[in-house]
Amino acid sequence: MTEVGTELPSQSFPIGRADLVRYAGASGDFNPIHWNERFATEVGLPNVIAHGMYTMALVCRVVTDWAGDPGAVVEYGVRFTRPVVVPDPEGAVLEVTGVVAAAGEDGLGVVDLTAKVNGQTVLAKARATVRLPAASAESP
């Protein structure tokens, strides 16, 4: 039985320019702010920034790795509060933690997530609703 307060195994994700190029190709989001430093600085950004959706996807891995079945994630939402700046060649490191905030009789658990780069949070209201293992075993 999953209890409120259970901490999910935390993970850290190094992010480099090549990762952003690969995500651009896979997702179809070729906005140059995610790969072209000249363009990014011209539009007032400190440097190339990661796709918000890439950050969102990495953060979700803490939940899907814990759940085992990624299909158990029924709801997942985030608010983007701070861009993840990815300088070359240093890159950035995204640190993700998660904690079970609610576990209902309905077999659904709510996981609150925290995502930080250089000690600063980059997402707010990052939360996933997951079918907990006991319940998913009974589903057809």
Next chain:
Amino acid sequence: MPLDQSFVGRVYAPTAPYEVGREKIREFADAIGDANPAYRDPEAAKALGHPDVIAPPTFAVIVTSRAAHQVIMDPELGVDYSRVVHGEQRFVHTRPIHAGDALTVVVTVENIRSAAGNDIVSTRGDVSTVEGEPVLSAYGTLVVRGAGA
């Protein structure tokens, strides 16, 4: 100049079907560095009760962001795309996307408001199969940065 409030409630025509392929799911899973076999091995996915390999929870953005672009690129609304940043995103799944799905999206403009000199456009994309089975809804908020922001 604030965006036209009369766009709130507007519903766009269903998008052209997007066929979800196993290799596209694998490519996306590779791009997010996720080795989960449910994305790659049909037998592993079936063992979890899925009909074929499933897509990561945020894979839906491939179809929903293109659909939301109908709003952002709508010349009648007149958004300056170069000033758009992603504010919020949420996916509510009826079931996971899996290989073999042919997905279409109906986008509704849920809200338009101004805050701190920015325009904030909220959309909902209802994703279903071409057979009419609901798969998920995507709630997105895009922020159009004002000239001073």
